[in-house]
Structures are given as C-alpha cells and as structure tokens.
Amino acid sequence: MADVFAYFITAFVITTNVPPAGWLQYTQAFDDQEACRYVIKQNKDSLTLQIVNHFKKKLVSVETFDCMTRQEAVRRNSKLGH
Numbered sequence: 001m002a003d004v005f006a007y008f009i010t011a012f013v014i015t016t017n018v019p020p021a022g023w024l025q026y027t028q029a030f031d032d033q034e035a036c037r038y039v040i041k042q043n044k045d046s047l048t049l050q051i052v053n054h055f056k057k058k059l060v061s062v063e064t065f066d067c068m069t070r071q072e073a074v075r076r077n078s079k080l081g082h
Contacts, residue, residue, distance in 0.1 A: 007036040007067040011051055014060040019081040023073045024051065036067030 006029035014021050026047075030036035040047065048062050068076075 005069075006030065007033050007069060008073070009036060009040055009047065009065060010068050010073050011047065011065050012063040013051060013055070014063060015055055015058045016060060017058060020060070021080050022082055023068075023076050023080075025068075025070065025073045030067065033067045040065045040067065 008029060009026040011024045012021070013024050030039070044065065047065065051062050052059055
C-alpha cells in the first residue's frame with residue numbers, strides 16, 4: 001500500500017515546543033478514512049494517553065484527531081512552520 005493512498009491516525013497537538021502546534025501522525029496505515037476514524041472512535045482515550053505519555057510536561061493539549069495521508073499531514077505542518 002503506497003502512502004499516497006493510506007490514511008493514518010493524526011492528532012493536532014499543542015506543546016511548549018517551537019512551533020507549538022502540529023499534527024502528530026501514527027504509523028499504522030489504513031486503507032480508507034472510515035476504518036481509520038472507527039479506530040479513533042473506539043480508542044480515543046488510549047490514543048490521548050499515549051500522546052500524554054510521549055510529550056509528558058511539554059504537552060499543553062490534544063485538540064483533535066483526524067485521519068489523513070502523510071502528504072496532508074506534511075502540508076498542514078508546513079503551514080504551521082514545521
């Protein structure tokens with residue numbers, strides 16, 4: 001499966017890093033957005049906890065989850081100054 005056609009769980013997070021906002025992407029690929037969004041719905045608390053544990057005190061908030069391609073996450077992060 002090429003990344004162009006794969007969707008990944010992606011979280012918009014606010015941290016104390018510079019730049020502070022960004023899209024964090026998981027590595028598990030999904031064939032379609034519907035399947036990806038289902039996993040988010042079923043595991044949102046666990047996903048949030050994983051992010052909290054990853055960033056520790058640098059995390060300000062987890063704003064939202066979405067499913068997008070790698071290219072979309074790169075595009076959105078580029079607009080945020082990454």
